[in-house]
Amino acid sequence: MTEPVIQIQGLSVAYGNHQAVRDVSVDIPARQITAIIGPSGCGKTTLLRSISRLIELVAGVRVWGQVIFQGQNIYDPRVDVTEIRKCIGLLAQRPFPLPMSIYENVVYGPRLHGRYNRATLDTIVEKQLRAAGLWDEVRDRLHTSASALSVGQQQRLCLARGLAVEPEVLLCDEATSALDPISAQRIEGRLLELKADYSIVLVTHVLRQARRLADYVVFMYMGELVEHGPADRVFHSPQEAKTRAYLEGEFY
Amino acid sequence: MRWRQFKDQFAGRLTWALTVFAAALILVIALALLVRAQPLLDVTPLGKLLTSSDWHPLRGEFGFLPFILGTLWVTVLAMVLSVPPCLLCAIYLAEYAPPRLRDTIKPLVDLLAGIPSVVYGLWGTLVVVPAIRGVITPWVGEHLGFISLLSTGNPTGYGVLAGGVVLAVMVFPVIISVTEEVIRAVPDGLREAALALGATRWQMVKGVVLRRSLPGVIAAVVLGFSRAFGETMAVMMVVGNVPQIPRSIFDAAYPLPALIANNYGEMMSIPMYDAALLAAALVLLLVVLVFTLAARIVLLQAVRRVR
Amino acid sequence: MGKHLEEHFFVALMIVSTIIVVGSLVLILATVVVKGLPALNLKMLTRVPEGGYYLGKEGGILNAITGSLALAGGATLLGYALSLTVVLYLHFFARDTRFAYLVRLSLDVLWGVPSIVHGAFGFTVLLLLGLRASLLGGIVALALLELPILVRAMDEVVSMVPFELQEASYALGATRLETALRAVVRQTVPGLLTASLLAFGRGIGDAASVLFTAGYTDRLPTSLLRPVASLPLAVFFQLGTPVPEVQERAYASALVLTVIILTISLLARLLARRLTRHVIH
Numbered sequence: 001m002t003e004p005v006i007q008i009q010g011l012s013v014a015y016g017n018h019q020a021v022r023d024v025s026v027d028i029p030a031r032q033i034t035a036i037i038g039p040s041g042c043g044k045t046t047l048l049r050s051i052s053r054l055i056e057l058v059a060g061v062r063v064w065g066q067v068i069f070q071g072q073n074i075y076d077p078r079v080d081v082t083e084i085r086k087c088i089g090l091l092a093q094r095p096f097p098l099p100m101s102i103y104e105n106v107v108y109g110p111r112l113h114g115r116y117n118r119a120t121l122d123t124i125v126e127k128q129l130r131a132a133g134l135w136d137e138v139r140d141r142l143h144t145s146a147s148a149l150s151v152g153q154q155q156r157l158c159l160a161r162g163l164a165v166e167p168e169v170l171l172c173d174e175a176t177s178a179l180d181p182i183s184a185q186r187i188e189g190r191l192l193e194l195k196a197d198y199s200i201v202l203v204t205h206v207l208r209q210a211r212r213l214a215d216y217v218v219f220m221y222m223g224e225l226v227e228h229g230p231a232d233r234v235f236h237s238p239q240e241a242k243t244r245a246y247l248e249g250e251f252y
Numbered sequence: 253m254r255w256r257q258f259k260d261q262f263a264g265r266l267t268w269a270l271t272v273f274a275a276a277l278i279l280v281i282a283l284a285l286l287v288r289a290q291p292l293l294d295v296t297p298l299g300k301l302l303t304s305s306d307w308h309p310l311r312g313e314f315g316f317l318p319f320i321l322g323t324l325w326v327t328v329l330a331m332v333l334s335v336p337p338c339l340l341c342a343i344y345l346a347e348y349a350p351p352r353l354r355d356t357i358k359p360l361v362d363l364l365a366g367i368p369s370v371v372y373g374l375w376g377t378l379v380v381v382p383a384i385r386g387v388i389t390p391w392v393g394e395h396l397g398f399i400s401l402l403s404t405g406n407p408t409g410y411g412v413l414a415g416g417v418v419l420a421v422m423v424f425p426v427i428i429s430v431t432e433e434v435i436r437a438v439p440d441g442l443r444e445a446a447l448a449l450g451a452t453r454w455q456m457v458k459g460v461v462l463r464r465s466l467p468g469v470i471a472a473v474v475l476g477f478s479r480a481f482g483e484t485m486a487v488m489m490v491v492g493n494v495p496q497i498p499r500s501i502f503d504a505a506y507p508l509p510a511l512i513a514n515n516y517g518e519m520m521s522i523p524m525y526d527a528a529l530l531a532a533a534l535v536l537l538l539v540v541l542v543f544t545l546a547a548r549i550v551l552l553q554a555v556r557r558v559r
Numbered sequence: 560m561g562k563h564l565e566e567h568f569f570v571a572l573m574i575v576s577t578i579i580v581v582g583s584l585v586l587i588l589a590t591v592v593v594k595g596l597p598a599l600n601l602k603m604l605t606r607v608p609e610g611g612y613y614l615g616k617e618g619g620i621l622n623a624i625t626g627s628l629a630l631a632g633g634a635t636l637l638g639y640a641l642s643l644t645v646v647l648y649l650h651f652f653a654r655d656t657r658f659a660y661l662v663r664l665s666l667d668v669l670w671g672v673p674s675i676v677h678g679a680f681g682f683t684v685l686l687l688l689g690l691r692a693s694l695l696g697g698i699v700a701l702a703l704l705e706l707p708i709l710v711r712a713m714d715e716v717v718s719m720v721p722f723e724l725q726e727a728s729y730a731l732g733a734t735r736l737e738t739a740l741r742a743v744v745r746q747t748v749p750g751l752l753t754a755s756l757l758a759f760g761r762g763i764g765d766a767a768s769v770l771f772t773a774g775y776t777d778r779l780p781t782s783l784l785r786p787v788a789s790l791p792l793a794v795f796f797q798l799g800t801p802v803p804e805v806q807e808r809a810y811a812s813a814l815v816l817t818v819i820i821l822t823i824s825l826l827a828r829l830l831a832r833r834l835t836r837h838v839i840h
Contacts (some may be wrong), residue, residue: 054730057722059656080257086732096723099746108741109731112256158727165731260734267648271772273742274645275662278669281680281703319726328562337576344573357581359828364584365822367817368764370791374798375587378594387773421583428580475671484767485795509675509767512760516679517692533679537672544671548664 005199009152011065020046022223032201035214043223044203049139052088089162095154097146105146132160152183172202181237219243289531292524307495314528318497322505325498327480329416342431365425373489376418385409403500413501415491423476434468471551476544484509595814598807608777623793629780631763634701639755642709650717651735670707674768677703682771685696685794694787706756716750756827760820766791790816
């Protein structure tokens with residue numbers, strides 16, 4: 001296994017009295033696609049959102065343990081959370097373009113982080129829209145409202161928007177589940193290309209998708225980490241009975 | 253990059269401070285009124301102010317009883333006149349009216365809420381008062397005058413009845429919109445259950461919907477009451493403004509808000525007058541405060557129960 | 560068949576009640592139009608009261624129209640600024656949900672406070688500061704009246720913004736302030752505008768809170784520290800005179816006030832539908 005980009009150590013998350021993630025420790029490999037799989041309600045989305053502290057937006061949530069990124073624990077109170085989130089991007093389940101034009105959506109992040117030069121921003125927009133595979137479709141209407149795009153296009157716009165802050169890690173939370181099959185395929189294709197430059201962590205409940213994309217697999221059940229390892233090994237010779245049962249479709 | 257963090261922290265502090273300020277306003281108002289009313293309260297205890305009916309400002313006697321009773325007469329009459337039609341109208345809108353009719357009537361009711369109180373007052377003086385003077389008073393005097401509550405000693409038309417009618421119309425939108433909302437919040441499953449047992453629509457409404465939404469309906473009425481209690485201009489224009497304890501709905505009355513509006517800022521030369529009026533404002537504030545809180549607590553429980 | 564008779568009886572009562580409610584609205588508007596329209600003319604709208612106006616001589620109510628616009632406009636601006644900060648705090652910065660609950664509760668109570676109490680309070684504050692009835696005083700008293708309306712309306716508008724939209728902004732490394740101002744407030748612009756129009760409509764119609772705090776004058780509003788006229792008080796005072804011509808002007812003033820308020824409420828509805836270009840549903 002290559003050098004890990006993120007090390008999760010003893011992470012637990014609770015909403016009020018409900019413990020959603022229990023004592024999870026796992027290393028996320030760099031420049032690979034890691035898939036977190038498991039039946040619904042197993043805590044995979046919670047785990048994903050804990051990696052960039054987005055989980056803290058939920059009222060009444062408590063987090064224990066550490067997430068080590070770039071040599072420091074991101075839950076350390078001295079850490080600037082906005083810097084963490086800049087380096088660890090998110091592609092959410094449904095596309096939520098910000099209420100502004102296509103162009104402004106892409107430059108929203110870079111502008112936050114202080115790049116105001118118009119020429120630079122133009123370059124970023126073209127580069128990231130190309131990376132997301134959207135450039136050819138929107139190059140003539142960059143300044144029209146993003147809400148006029150189709151859902152599939154919106155999701156690729158959200159991908160471009162996330163890439164524009166040049167993150168190191170990209171978190172994808174069921175990023176294709178709201179899309180039609182063709183749009184989903186396009187996003188998947190992008191992710192496979194992007195893993196050359198980014199470390200990608202995705203949550204999915206579609207096993208076939210995990211098989212298509214993942215280099216590394218993390219299986220969770222009832223908030224606990226059951227098994228993790230290279231995709232080949234987990235899919236072909238799972239060590240745990242629960243993993244085997246899940247892969248054979250015994251529970252969802 | 254620290255600059256962004258600083259701005260964020262600063263915005264957090266600033267918005268916090270202004271929020272505390274906004275939330276404290278109600279206390280500031282109450283305290284300010286209390287402080288300014290204190291000179292009078294030092295001389296005459298609050299209990300005496302509220303129960304005495306001697307109103308002789310020049311002698312330093314400030315009994316609020318006639319004004320409090322005047323307010324109560326007008327407000328209670330307004331509620332008696334407005335609650336039945338409001339509830340029926342709200343039930344009609346929520347349960348019976350076809351959607352298109354409801355979508356036409358609801359904005360109209362909201363429009364009623366937007367009409368300023370002086371316009372209600374104007375309508376009162378131009379329509380309600382003449383009707384009472386010209387039609388209702390003579391008729392009642394002839395046929396029902398033996399009932400003391402209806403005795404027609406005051407033929408002018410300006411009095412409790414006029415104030416009650418104007419106020420009743422003013423609180424229509426308050427009561428209707430809250431009631432309609434509470435009724436609509438009752439889950440459809442309950443309605444189906446009742447209808448499936450062979451109940452008529454009205455039996456379903458009476459037995460299930462109203463019972464379920466009763467706390468909310470009470471809250472709506474309480475909100476209407478507290479709105480009516482503090483209303484000033486419209487009432488003042490039609491109620492006659494005679495400092496006496498009304499005995500009949502045709503008598504003139506002098507509600508508390510009208511007392512403040514007519515005299516504050518004018519009679520400053522009379523000692524204690526200003527303190528007395530601010531004490532009156534304080535009483536108004538406290539009554540409304542109690543009613544608003546009560547309505548809110550009831551409403552909150554109603555919502556919880558419905559869910 | 561008793562139960563069907565009962566059904567018909569109550570449905571009939573409901574329809575009668577609904578007719579009473581709608582009918583009283585129509586009656587009020589009809590009264591204002593029928594009485595006000597004959598007395599209304601261009602001079603009423605374009606002139607200020609001249610010598611002997613209150614005895615029936617020449618003049619108009621331009622002083623009250625401009626005064627009311629200045630009062631309600633100022634109060635809405637002031638209330639808007641304060642309520643936007645409160646709502647931003649409640650949604651983006653507040654950690655303590657009990658404090659947020661208390662804030663909302665206290666503003667609900669403030670909503671119930673009769674406007675005459677705002678007026679009396681405003682006047683004591685003016686006295687304390689050594690000021691007299693003035694445009695500024697009226698603005699502050701009306702802002703007290705509008706604040707809870709604005710906060711509640713904006714609170715609702717901001718709550719409607721999908722959580723994912725905020726999350727998308729945070730996920731890009733935005734701070735709370737940046738998320739609030741750049742992503743969320745943009746989404747809510749139509750809602751916030753509607754809210755402030757509603758508050759404006761409420762403010763411009765209120766008489767009791769400006770009675771002591773704004774005073775009355777025959778001049779146009781020029782200074783924040785001078786008294787200012789207002790339409791509701793124009794109705795009230797002119798109606799109180801014994802001269803029939805002046806009373807008719809009260810009707811006309813009421814018509815002007817009503818038309819302004821209805822226009823605003825209509826505008827608010829239209830705006831709520833129109834300005835949704837970038838808004839995600």
